[in-house]
Amino acid sequence: MLDVFTLFLFNIIVYNIPLLYGTTGEIMIEKSGSLNLGVEGTMAIGAVVGYLAGAKTDSLLVACLVSFIASGLVGALFSFLTVTLQANQNVTGLTITTFGVAFYYFIGNALSNSAGGWPKLNGTAFDMQSQPIHIPFISDIPFVGKALFSHGILVYVGILIAVLMWFYFNKTVPGLKLRAIGENPAAADSLGVNVTLYKYTHIIIGSGIMGLGGLYMGLNLGGAFEGSNCWINGYGWISIALVIFANWSPAKALLGTLIFGFFNTLRVQNAALAYAFPDALGWLTKIPSHFFSALPFIITLIVLIISSLTSKGRSGEPQAIGRNYYREDR
Amino acid sequence: MRKLISMLVAAVLTVTSVFALAGCSGAEGGKASDFKVGAIYINSQNDTSGYTYAHHKGITEGMKKAGLDPEKDLFIVDNVPEDKEKVKQAIDQLAGNGCNIIFGISFGYIDAFEEKASEYPDIIFSHATGYKSNDTNFNNYFGRIYQARYLAGIAAGYKSIELGNNNIGYVSAWGTEYAETCSGINAFAMGAMAVNPEATVSVYEISTWGDQEKERQAAELLIDTYGCGVIAQHCDSAQPQIVANEKGVFGCGYNSDMTAEAPNAHLTAPIWNWDVYYATAIKAAMTSPSTFMKDVGNYYEGLNVDMVDVSALSANCTPETAEAINLAKDLMKSGDWDVFSGVKLTFSGAAGSVAVDKADAALVTNDGTEIVAAGGASVDDGVIQGSMNYYVEGVTQVN
Numbered sequence A: 001m002l003d004v005f006t007l008f009l010f011n012i013i014v015y016n017i018p019l020l021y022g023t024t025g026e027i028m029i030e031k032s033g034s035l036n037l038g039v040e041g042t043m044a045i046g047a048v049v050g051y052l053a054g055a056k057t058d059s060l061l062v063a064c065l066v067s068f069i070a071s072g073l074v075g076a077l078f079s080f081l082t083v084t085l086q087a088n089q090n091v092t093g094l095t096i097t098t099f100g101v102a103f104y105y106f107i108g109n110a111l112s113n114s115a116g117g118w119p120k121l122n123g124t125a126f127d128m129q130s131q132p133i134h135i136p137f138i139s140d141i142p143f144v145g146k147a148l149f150s151h152g153i154l155v156y157v158g159i160l161i162a163v164l165m166w167f168y169f170n171k172t173v174p175g176l177k178l179r180a181i182g183e184n185p186a187a188a189d190s191l192g193v194n195v196t197l198y199k200y201t202h203i204i205i206g207s208g209i210m211g212l213g214g215l216y217m218g219l220n221l222g223g224a225f226e227g228s229n230c231w232i233n234g235y236g237w238i239s240i241a242l243v244i245f246a247n248w249s250p251a252k253a254l255l256g257t258l259i260f261g262f263f264n265t266l267r268v269q270n271a272a273l274a275y276a277f278p279d280a281l282g283w284l285t286k287i288p289s290h291f292f293s294a295l296p297f298i299i300t301l302i303v304l305i306i307s308s309l310t311s312k313g314r315s316g317e318p319q320a321i322g323r324n325y326y327r328e329d330r
Numbered sequence B: 001m002r003k004l005i006s007m008l009v010a011a012v013l014t015v016t017s018v019f020a021l022a023g024c025s026g027a028e029g030g031k032a033s034d035f036k037v038g039a040i041y042i043n044s045q046n047d048t049s050g051y052t053y054a055h056h057k058g059i060t061e062g063m064k065k066a067g068l069d070p071e072k073d074l075f076i077v078d079n080v081p082e083d084k085e086k087v088k089q090a091i092d093q094l095a096g097n098g099c100n101i102i103f104g105i106s107f108g109y110i111d112a113f114e115e116k117a118s119e120y121p122d123i124i125f126s127h128a129t130g131y132k133s134n135d136t137n138f139n140n141y142f143g144r145i146y147q148a149r150y151l152a153g154i155a156a157g158y159k160s161i162e163l164g165n166n167n168i169g170y171v172s173a174w175g176t177e178y179a180e181t182c183s184g185i186n187a188f189a190m191g192a193m194a195v196n197p198e199a200t201v202s203v204y205e206i207s208t209w210g211d212q213e214k215e216r217q218a219a220e221l222l223i224d225t226y227g228c229g230v231i232a233q234h235c236d237s238a239q240p241q242i243v244a245n246e247k248g249v250f251g252c253g254y255n256s257d258m259t260a261e262a263p264n265a266h267l268t269a270p271i272w273n274w275d276v277y278y279a280t281a282i283k284a285a286m287t288s289p290s291t292f293m294k295d296v297g298n299y300y301e302g303l304n305v306d307m308v309d310v311s312a313l314s315a316n317c318t319p320e321t322a323e324a325i326n327l328a329k330d331l332m333k334s335g336d337w338d339v340f341s342g343v344k345l346t347f348s349g350a351a352g353s354v355a356v357d358k359a360d361a362a363l364v365t366n367d368g369t370e371i372v373a374a375g376g377a378s379v380d381d382g383v384i385q386g387s388m389n390y391y392v393e394g395v396t397q398v399n
Helices: A004-031 A039-057 A060-084 A089-113 A144-149 A153-171 A173-183 A185-190 A195-220 A235-245 A250-276 A278-286 A289-309 B002-022 B051-065 B084-096 B107-119 B145-163 B179-195 B212-224 B239-247 B274-287 B289-295 B321-334 B381-387
Strands: B037-040 B074-077 B101-104 B124-128 B138-143 B167-172 B200-205 B230-234 B250-252 B270-272 B299-301 B308-310 B343-348 B355-360 B370-372 B395-397
Touching (some): A004 A144, A004 A153, A004 A173, A004 A195, A060 A089, A153 A250, A173 A185, A173 A195, A195 A235, A235 A250, A250 A278, A250 A289, B037 B051, B037 B084, B051 B074, B084 B107, B101 B107, B107 B138, B138 B289, B145 B270, B145 B308, B167 B212, B179 B343, B200 B212, B212 B239, B274 B299, B321 B355
Parallel strands (some): B037 B074, B124 B138, B138 B299, B167 B200, B200 B395, B230 B250
Antiparallel strands (some): B270 B308, B343 B355
């Protein structure tokens, strides 16, 4: 049995790391100067396609690969529309969100109404909570060991992606070129950087990362399809806000995810905390539950306002974001 | 040229998604009968589980029983939020379609239904879970789901004895704020205690009718930190049962047989047979709309007409469960006994010889207030439907 406090910390990680996937994926895309508002839809497609592949093969690896590829294809579509055809990025992103979420419901409802019903996971290959990766010594620390260092593999992959991406942006030549494209594509182009290739590659990879986050959310809910609720449940939109929150830094994205996750978990567990620690946290029960439900979003809003007011808060924003680069315009 | 192509691709995407989202209400073309049914849903008619699904299934089956064809005679406006203006628009639309009776399934439709009932005196308005009505063409309907929850409590009680764990968890949308939720919790707890007097029920309130992630986390809390061995629920999704399945404990679902979602955990679920009401109401409205309020009126039935029941007992139930549930069911069906009375049932004996014993005992809340004296009659229907705001002995809300 876990105590309330450990479970609280544990759930901050388990239920909010999908946001890290969405946020780092979007950071990668935005660093190339493209604004993709299709995170929600991209995650939904990656989730449902990856899940179905996983349920069929009973392999988490296959599920992840298929999810990455499916969302990567959505990214390729976005690239084709905005990079090659120069379509408006905002509209294209919104269209992808509408399309992706509807695709999710379409597939889900069609399969649920079919003879076989919605495919279920058999076996425990996907039950990540029951198969934590055990890190010697660290996982055995009381409270913190269980809460922070005994998770399923997708938690660590998400963190690894954030770390690698930080390294890629700041310490490698392709990362530098990518940032140059995001700041000033014409200048990068004049130096011989293949803008189109860079944009395509990073939009596709970024979208693929989002897809993994979507798959993770689906697995978190046991892969159960409910006709009126999407697994992604708005996390794609929160990811876009977290990009600004993180000032376009993958490392800060991890921090932002944990802060949002703290309030997101408090939304569910405030009463349990108050019950378990009546002296220290008993006051939590005096706050209406609706306030807790709104709190994660209020916090996001406040951070966005603060970061918009300070110039340093947006220093990481690519200057050319949202504007299509058309070589002949130079 | 490239702008044109991009616009075309975008347009194709949009159109595809709109079709996928909207679905089509199947009331087009063909030969329809004179009698038309309208329905307003809170979620999508294409749902495959949950509240709207249960009602949609009930309405279509009820129509078939009344000799109507849901493909032609049923008009639906779905995804209607609990917003008075939007509900009124939906009603206008269905009235324009020529509906003779309009069902609204969500509590928050209540004021719009009341208002429109006086505007369209020739249409019968029927509102689920509400409390308003008039004398001519507006009723409310609901069922004694607490009776089914008592039966599910029996299954949970036997399981708790087998597990040697008296702590039963209950993920509830709301606590004592709603009579619907707290009467269900109380009945469930009383059913469990009729089998296992040591059983206690820990309630975790999630403050919303449906939120998969909250439902899941609440179940995790009850299992991981409160050590519950059986998880019951009053919320929309199957997440509490899925969690119970993952963690190797047991559970009672709600609204549908959740054994498919949680094959190793699920015992039985209180379920609704909404078609019983819908068939009754549609038949009455077809034969004599002017006397609808006399023939049907405000409808509140239970096991006696099979309006509520428990789903087929799964193999996870203990051997005594079926016998005890049947004994309790017979008592409630015959009207000899009801849950919230001054008479307590006690089940004893092994499988094959389960016996029920009736004894006078006061109905007492968990803070010691006496509600019904020993031997007294069951509380008034209005209490169960509207003003029950307490937990009985043995129930604790942990949040």
